[in-house]
Amino acid sequence: MIAAVHIGATPLGLVLSVMSAERERVVVVGGGFGGLQAVRKLRRAPVDITLIDRRNFHLFQPLVYQVATGALSSGEIASPLRSIFKRNENVRVLLGEVTGFDLAERRVLLDRLPNGGEGLAVPYDSLIVAGGSSYSYFGHEDWRPFAPDVKSLESALEVRRRILTAFEAAEVEQDPARRTVWLTFVVVGAGPTGVELAGQIAEIARDTLHRDFRTIDTRAARIVLVEMADRVLPLFPPGLSARAARALEKLGVTPLVERTVVGIDQHSVTVATAEGETERLPARTVVWAAGVIASELATALAAESGSELDRAGRIAVGPDLTLPGHPEVIALGDMVQVRDTDGNAVPLPGLAPVAMQQGRYAARAVNDRLRGKEPPPFRYRDKGNLATIGRAKAVADIKGFQLSGLLAWLTWLFVHLFYLIGLQNRLLVFIRWTFSFVTRGRGSRLITGRPTRAE
């Protein structure tokens, strides 16, 4: 089904021509929420789809932090892309790293193939790019080793290793001052991920590990949640932020708002107020959940198309999510900034529902164009905003209704189980959560992997 064409002395060794040449060739880059929805919605259309990702699985991003806290095991929130589309003969999955785009020749340039091969070019008739985003560290990549994020499974497992090792270290630490530093945890960024993570660390210290140790009292652990804005969950209505802050404080989390991180090293985080006053927080375990920067694919697309990038590295796309001058190229999700017909930025949050709706829209747009129709502009339907804080505690802002407490928490549980891929993962996560709720335990608190922190 694949014909390889050697193209002379170009650095690209091969051109991959995918399946039958008569059908529209759609290439989707990225198997996250946006890309997955695009492929799902397109798979019954008369098109040949190639889904390209660096990883062989779709990761349920909103629950990665629960791997970091040992609440879930990594396999339970990831689904192999191939198995999702195994019954769709017109969907092909290709592992590799997209290094660039040749918009003139309509080819996606790939590298680092699983067989060690380099330089593959995948031709397309329609292209959907959904590269997502990563944490920015405010340009301080040197902080990353001291403050891993909870974006990938690998970094979540590293965070889990650090959190659990910190309690173990405190248990054998003879010096009381150093013990306190081992028992101090700093989470940077009080968006939903930061809030949920801080709440879970507090619950681990207070409930899960309380009877596990013989020397330390894990309840003495200090969890600090640093946020640049003037409140936690700044994207929520102020009333819900206040409720979330109270719930966090009750759990033992200290929110520290209006503070910018200005330094991180192996033993501390330094924060500064708007007035420039700095404070050094001694802590051995720091987790990063702040500052989002668009995927480098936005830069690659911009270089080819002449589109603008905003400060978060996002590429500007039109109301129909296409690149200016390239109706055959759609970009979506965290890596784009949608502009209306007047060129004004349409504010959209960097959330999974936005990417999912845009993915489905992209599929419809490709289908419309195949039939000679012009798609209507993308419109985001805000279905609400959810964040959980701890056991039976959450906040929800659903079309103006503000919920908190048990009802919000049950909504959160239901929504997350619903959007997980596959019945098996839903069942496994449901069992984990049930046990965590009943026993206050975290079943998967393993210290694995090799230490990457100098201790």
Add this chain to the structure above:
Amino acid sequence: MIAAVHIGATPLGLVLSVMSAERERVVVVGGGFGGLQAVRKLRRAPVDITLIDRRNFHLFQPLVYQVATGALSSGEIASPLRSIFKRNENVRVLLGEVTGFDLAERRVLLDRLPNGGEGLAVPYDSLIVAGGSSYSYFGHEDWRPFAPDVKSLESALEVRRRILTAFEAAEVEQDPARRTVWLTFVVVGAGPTGVELAGQIAEIARDTLHRDFRTIDTRAARIVLVEMADRVLPLFPPGLSARAARALEKLGVTPLVERTVVGIDQHSVTVATAEGETERLPARTVVWAAGVIASELATALAAESGSELDRAGRIAVGPDLTLPGHPEVIALGDMVQVRDTDGNAVPLPGLAPVAMQQGRYAARAVNDRLRGKEPPPFRYRDKGNLATIGRAKAVADIKGFQLSGLLAWLTWLFVHLFYLIGLQNRLLVFIRWTFSFVTRGRGSRLITGRPTRAE
């Protein structure tokens, strides 16, 4: 509860005196099957127990290979040691690497503590050492990078990465010869682990991945199982070995018996017959499951006690599992060779049931000695031997009854679920197995971690 005593200018910075000094201090080294049973059986006795392990979890070793095949997620077969004993105030868990023993002063020497500390000495009145074993690579440690084992979670995840990446590599490989090499898998060692692993790889190729790829036919994969003895499962009766071999062949596994591995590199395994004829098997994915060597703790104990080590590095212990001249020190499991009163070796297989029975025996022996009784010699009750080959296929040798097929497989399932620690893990594994059985899928086939193989 812990008093630290600085002992002058010795390299050991600290002596840890555990809990009340009046009660018998029992130190158990190793949280595997043997150590865990010893602590479980002793925890209601009037003793203070310190359980020392490098890892913070008990690993259910017989199922680690299922993590390597993506059938299970790593958290599902591991249980945090602290949570197992959280309700036992007299049990203390200590993470660290045992570097040696001071039998004269009755202290266990520890290093690599979680806080980065070095040199801790843990005093004991009774000592139980259950260090287990690892794969030997027949002395060829240089083969390890090319042929990881399935002993630890980390190496199992590396094997999983290699198996799955091999299929991905074959999918994009244009050269038919190289594609064949990517689709060749060699498992070294046809004991239960090797047989089960080879069978699972065959099932993955034949059933699980069959519809996942668009270019390759995964059913063309070749799985070779290399064994030094003259049959697979050499510890089973010959009739069951023959049945296992037939079942393997039906699945597409080629057993290659009476072959010794004489070389492994990045692209091949070289095997030799007894006559010295060599054959090179081109393969990109090799998994090691042969040759067992005792934990280095056996060497450390031998150095102190003058006990003998056998060729597998195991230390000789008496009929009551104690070191000669040290009735207060018991060693057990894969790291010991039991000698009868005449000094003859008692042949015992290197299986979990042996370690578990010895662990329980050790607890009883400590208890007996506390009450001034002399324990009877250890006697192994052979409850049988099980190995699964694939879907509804297994062999069982239970007190002379030889089973194969569905009944043996159900026995295998039941026994493994029964011995898993904790209701939660049992439920999770049961769900995984049910889904695998019904869908022929492997839910956790994720390629994670960084490549350690040059590709």
